[in-house]
Amino acid sequence: MNQLPWQQVRNPYKPVEVLSDDQVEAIHQAALRILEELGVEFMSGQALDLLAAGGAEVERPGGLVRFDRGLVEESLARVPARFTMTPRNDARALEIGGDAAIFGLVNGPPFVTDLDRGRRDGNFEDYRNLLRLGQSLNIVQYVTNQSVAPMDLPPESRHLDCYQSILTLTDKSFYATAVGRDRVEDALEMVALARGETREALVGRPSIFSVINVNSPRRIDGPLSEGLIALAEHGQPPVVTPFCLMGAMTPVTLAAALAQQHAEALAGIVLTQLVRPGTPVVYGGFTSNVDLRSGAPAFGTPEYAKASMAAGQLARRFGLPYRSSNANASTSVDAQAAYESMMSLWGALMGGANMLHHGAGWLEGGLVASYEKVVLDAELLQNMTEFMKPIVVDEDSLGFAAMADVGPGGHFFGTQHTLDRYETAFYAPLLSDWRNFEAWQEAGSKTATQRANAIWKRLLAEYEPPPLDEGRREALEAYVARRKESGKLAA
Template sequence: MTALRTRRSAERTHAKGGAPIPQLPARRVENPYPPMALLSPDQVEAIHLASLHILENLGMEVMNRRALALFERAGADVDHSAMTVRLDRGLVAEALKTAPAAYTLSSRNPARQMAIGGNVINFTLVAGPPNVHDRERGRRAGNMRDYRELVSLAQHFNCIHMLGNQVCAPIELAANTRHLDTYLANLTLTDKPFHVSAIGRGRALDGINMMAIARGLSLEEVAADPGVGTIISVNSPRRFDEMMLEGLMAMAEYGQSVCITPFTLMGAMSPVTLAGALAQQNAEALCGIVLTQLVRPGCPVMYGAFTSNVDMRSGAPAFGTPENTKANIASGQMARRYNLPYRTTPGSASNAADAQGTYETLMALWGAVLGHGNLVYHAAGWQEGGLTASFEKFIIDVEMVQHIMEFLRPIVVDDGELALDALAGVPTGGHFFGEPHTLERYATAFYQPLLSNWQNYEAWTEAGAMDATQRATGVWKKALADYVQPPMDEGVREELEAYVARRRQEIGADEP
């Protein structure tokens, strides 16, 4: 049945005709250049020491009795009535010794395996917006049709390596069970790794179980070969809520990837100064990282950063600012201080897939790349400060990510590339169009964009004078037409569907 679905999808694509959308082949992306250092070694150490002061003297609110007990057994100073934890630097240092510097995330397709750490950089689909937008259907609440289309786009484009946690919330489905539907879509419409929801233990375990079913593995086997991740968002300043902690502990218990990400907006949830925000972010991240290692030493864990600023006139979040870009770079220095993989994010506060949305995202994206981010979360589709997943913005972002991927290819210098024979064969004042050296390479010499238009003004006008956002509509529509669902064994599909049906009944209508 699955093979038939895939064949029919391929036949529909062939029948539509037309050249495929130009895109880069699937590959592991590495950043071969040294990371940029905005902070001196002394400044990195000063931020580290300030964060230790926060952990030892100010403490963290940990709103979960099981987590408090774990910290207490490890020697932390725990105030159970106030639900606060103070960690001394020795406890932090011991926990960091077991956190891996790099690890691998596997999916049901071995070719989609993701390396996390070192010089490898991975890009994910946007995650979490309650709304969706495209130029033809307008802005609307998230729904399952849009969810499936956006996930299909992520599968179609090779530069997207992973799905985030719910590209949009399908609000027509029951809130307490919709995660089952989105996990099923992730696993059947794509063969890439994905993030699960960590709002409570149940949602995390459902994601782990369904990933194990899709790969034909036991829970013990996936604990040694992780396949899903999650983002633990800290309620900055200095608070870990109960449900997130349950999700964190469940993921760590089963050996899955956990990323601790403080959301430190300077001037609102953190000090207005970048150094103060980085110190707070660092303390919060370290607290969560320590907990993962107390649950399961060696659990794959990532240093997450999401430091930006607010508009001091209105209090609204701002992204893609110079401060946000500097924070992306400096946070990478802090992650490397602890020899941990690093998650970062490009973002924009623009309400449209316009010039503002592009330059803000690209500004922050450069910070992520120069800071040697290993996981660039929300890399494609983020709009309206994360409140909307945009189809057109997804295409614009894919174009920018592909530009970055090509930029990261090292320059080759050898006899063929130096082209001395070609230089000798072309007379002074001549041209290289017909030179054999050019003809041998013309098809692959340069990056071929999927969105840019290089026609002259007259030809562009005659073709409809469409700007990049308008052209992006045609690109995502063609990508959906060309999408081919990855094959899945029918027995595996049936087992997943049975799991969803059983869990939907178990959860019922009352579980949050």
């Protein structure tokens, strides 16, 4: 099976700009007006104290916060344009920002599915298998705290089991949960143990990140506010991501949705900079539309793709790293899932996204993690990576010598020019092997989903855990046991 090597993906192309400079500025000014006049509600006393001390106007009780535009602009100026995320394996470090692009595993579905067993509740066994797939696929560059929710584990302690699995089954960067301070501190403590360091040594060295979803419209809940604060205190990047569905959580027009998304993201960014100036932050965009007949979210639509590109422009206006997603609303791994994912990918990557969340495995609007979709998305991501390689135009690549050798009416299959490139070309990355014609014929009789089913099984059969010092493994086990016995785990 062909895979691209592990690599830092670069996007050499100028992002598509669906907004004019004047439109970008108009949306930004509208967001500042939202922050000044309407405000954003924070449901955390600690967040309100920090915001009040930093110069924001705080209403108590109620928690509504209004932001002076000067405070917003000062905060944005402190955010670094790029940073490096370093997991327990230094060789897997990833740059985030600029022309860099990284791809992650799906996160958060309560259900999981595959062709053999169908749709079922999320569980720990499937969770660990999805991590193994994420480790095995080079194009999946970071893994997630809950690639599927392990609902057979107690909710107050399952994050410990998830972190332990991530740090033993993979050696890649990971998305921790930031539902409250304790879950962030547990993640940092366990990363430090896996690296053989102290937690203090991680301060200012990004080693984990977490998505902070805004409860649109204009509300950030208490646990996520406190998780954001804990991340910022340690110099770990929050990915501040409003969840904006036009016609449901925002006004129905794209311009209004972008203005609200921008305002909500800026509010979270201001808080990070009040906690620790210079903390890296990722600007998250997740704006799409709903089916106005049913209220169901829609993804991979023209509106979603345009919103992804426009959000990238807003992020770049302030030099902020930008996150988007590979999303679809299909209930099965079918043509709809494929074309909606492709629309999402084009919108994200041509919008200049630095972080592609839910890159592999998302199905059914985020309700389901699919084994087969992990493989099919990996192929899409590898093809997009090949697309993002710059075109080579030099004497050899222009092929004059090959044309002279072949002459009119010939073919180029057997020329050295072709053969030299055949060994390195990347035409059939995961689902086929063109060099074995019989195997290709047999595979051609199956659907892509059936072939993906065989591939994930083979990946799991061949999986080998990355090396981890035995003393560090034991330290992780002891920490998890100690925390579970402490009786101090938040629900």
